[in-house]
Amino acid sequence: MIYKVLYQASQTEVPIRERTESLYVEANSVREVRSKLSDRKINIEYIQVLDGAHLEYEKSTGNFELENV
Incomplete structure (x- = not known):
């Protein structure tokens, strides 16, 4: 599954909404996403699973790039 991490x-x-950034991670669960990103010094606000039409939309925006974690 692919997750969007805000x-x-x-x-x-x-946290300030205007400074929120996002990245995309492939993992089996939210727990695995947190584990993969634990070495980074970031403040995770929200982790959202992407599938179907939502995933296609994110890919079409031009900002979609899977992190190599």
Whole structure:
């Protein structure tokens, strides 16, 4: 499955919507996504599973690139 991870680049600052970034990770569960990203110094806000039409939409935006974790 492919997951979209919404995060803040800094763990020490208060999350601000305008600074939210996203990345895409392939994993079997949300727990696995968190495990794969545990070495990064980011503040994960939300992890969303992408499938079907939503996945196709994300691919069509031009910002879709799977992280190699």
